[in-house]
Amino acid sequence: MSSGSSGGRLVVVGASLAGLRAVEAARRDGFTGEIVLVGDEPHLPYDRPPLSKAFLEDDSAPEPTYQPPSHFADLDVDLRLGTRATALDPVARLVATAGGEIRYDQLVIATGSTARTLPGLEGLPGVHVLRTLDDARGLRQALDLAGRVVVVGAGFIGSEVASSARKRGLSVTVLEAAQVPLERALGPEMGGAVSALHAANGTDLRCGVGVQGIHQGSTGLRVEATDGSSFDADLVVVGVGADPATEWLEGSGLELKDGIVCDATLSAGFPGVYAAGDVARWFNRDFDVEMRLEHWTSAAEQGAIAARNAVTGACGEYRTVPYFWSDWYDRRIQFVGVPTADHVTVVTGDPAEGRFVALFRSGSRLAGALCVGYPAHTMKYRRLIGAAASWEDGLAFADSRR
Numbered sequence: 001m002s003s004g005s006s007g008g009r010l011v012v013v014g015a016s017l018a019g020l021r022a023v024e025a026a027r028r029d030g031f032t033g034e035i036v037l038v039g040d041e042p043h044l045p046y047d048r049p050p051l052s053k054a055f056l057e058d059d060s061a062p063e064p065t066y067q068p069p070s071h072f073a074d075l076d077v078d079l080r081l082g083t084r085a086t087a088l089d090p091v092a093r094l095v096a097t098a099g100g101e102i103r104y105d106q107l108v109i110a111t112g113s114t115a116r117t118l119p120g121l122e123g124l125p126g127v128h129v130l131r132t133l134d135d136a137r138g139l140r141q142a143l144d145l146a147g148r149v150v151v152v153g154a155g156f157i158g159s160e161v162a163s164s165a166r167k168r169g170l171s172v173t174v175l176e177a178a179q180v181p182l183e184r185a186l187g188p189e190m191g192g193a194v195s196a197l198h199a200a201n202g203t204d205l206r207c208g209v210g211v212q213g214i215h216q217g218s219t220g221l222r223v224e225a226t227d228g229s230s231f232d233a234d235l236v237v238v239g240v241g242a243d244p245a246t247e248w249l250e251g252s253g254l255e256l257k258d259g260i261v262c263d264a265t266l267s268a269g270f271p272g273v274y275a276a277g278d279v280a281r282w283f284n285r286d287f288d289v290e291m292r293l294e295h296w297t298s299a300a301e302q303g304a305i306a307a308r309n310a311v312t313g314a315c316g317e318y319r320t321v322p323y324f325w326s327d328w329y330d331r332r333i334q335f336v337g338v339p340t341a342d343h344v345t346v347v348t349g350d351p352a353e354g355r356f357v358a359l360f361r362s363g364s365r366l367a368g369a370l371c372v373g374y375p376a377h378t379m380k381y382r383r384l385i386g387a388a389a390s391w392e393d394g395l396a397f398a399d400s401r402r
């Protein structure tokens with residue numbers, strides 16, 4: 001048991017990855033008090049990445065769970081599933097829910113993010129978003145009956161859906177409003193290089209093309225594009241990003257700015273209140289910058305650190321070299337570090353062959369590495385970036401891998 005570990009009541013809002021890791025870490029750190037885990041979905045925490053990959057590709061793929069119910073019994077958690085938190089009073093230390101108020105001594109907010117949609121398309125039959133298990137169940141069923149799919153947005157989720165639909169043999173068109181997909185995540189040059197995987201796998205990617213409207217016709221949906229073209233579809237998937245789930249915190253006094261603003265320890269500025277996962281914007285000292293990540297790895301790590309800080313009173317900082325992966329067709333795309341760079345160069349392989357490593361330089365430092373189809377290289381670059389390696393160190397390492 002950690003020296004400062006306390007009792008009392010830990011409330012975790014958001015029963016997904018960061019929330020689960022928070023609960024597990026609190027118990028691991030010797031917290032003997034009460035733990036209440038509040039989640040608005042009816043399901044036990046489950047793994048989201050397979051929802052756009054294996055689960056969509058194959059009707060026989062199982063639903064991606066993390067842990068059986070016995071795990072939560074072992075952790076002695078008061079599970080409040082299907083329960084939405086509606087407000088927070090961080091002075092009185094109360095979380096309001098539809099089922100009544102819950103008093104806390106320590107609070108970890110892990111409410112993640114919610115899928116954006118396009119104005120006017122909410123609830124239109126045949127138009128899907130993908131964030132939750134229920135979304136994925138509905139989408140998988142719809143794919144069973146579809147021949148033509150239009151995906152709006154060539155980001156990671158849209159591109160994974162396109163890939164899964166192609167693996168089912170469906171005809172897929174992706175409409176991307178930006179001239180270059182993934183510009184924010186990978187920079188303009190590498191966004192373009194990765195997106196070439198779509199054409200190589202028979203997906204029709206149209207860039208600089210937004211959606212004007214979607215109408216129900218006699219033979220399915222008709223997607224009208226901003227360039228005057230139109231596309232017939234049996235179903236449309238909108239993958240235009242996600243927003244941090246902070247609407248329930250409006251008026252709470254917490255600072256909200258595209259996420260909950262936290263310091264380097266994930267403290268949200270009120271006693272006992274921490275945030276973790278997609279919903280948290282925190283100061284990452286490794287890069288001296290505020291970040292909000294929507295990545296599996298950081299959600300898991302932050303959940304554990306936020307809970308430890310909350311229940312032990314420790315002030316551990318969360319520092320990380322961001323890491324995410326995405327699976328498109330037969331390729332694993334991995335990125336470590338940050339994509340803000342003044343120079344990017346391919347050091348291994350060839351983008352034309354859909355298999356390469358590109359390094360990102362910021363000043364004299366190695367800032368990021370994109371590995372497409374080179375999984376064995378990724379974590380080595382992550383370690384180099386974490387050790388503040390110079391650009392020359394990065395190039396020398398790349399040479400040694402040839």
Ligand SMILES: Cc1cc2nc3c(=O)[nH]c(=O)nc-3n(C[C@H](O)[C@H](O)[C@H](O)COP(=O)(O)OP(=O)(O)OC[C@H]3O[C@@H](n4cnc5c(N)ncnc54)[C@H](O)[C@@H]3O)c2cc1C
Nearest residue numbers: 014016017018040048049085111112113277278294295296
């Ligand atoms: C389809 C899909 C594929 C992905 N693939 C990858 C991948 O390949 N690689 C990668 O690095 N990352 C991937 N991600 C991202 C990764 O899954 C997320 O970063 C991670 O799930 C974040 O975990 P979280 O616990 O912070 O939030 P979430 O998983 O979003 O969970 C938040 C939970 O809180 C609940 N909640 C929200 N508001 C309230 C409220 N007011 N009261 C109660 N409960 C509430 C939500 O319903 C949800 O259950 C993917 C995400 C999706 C959706």
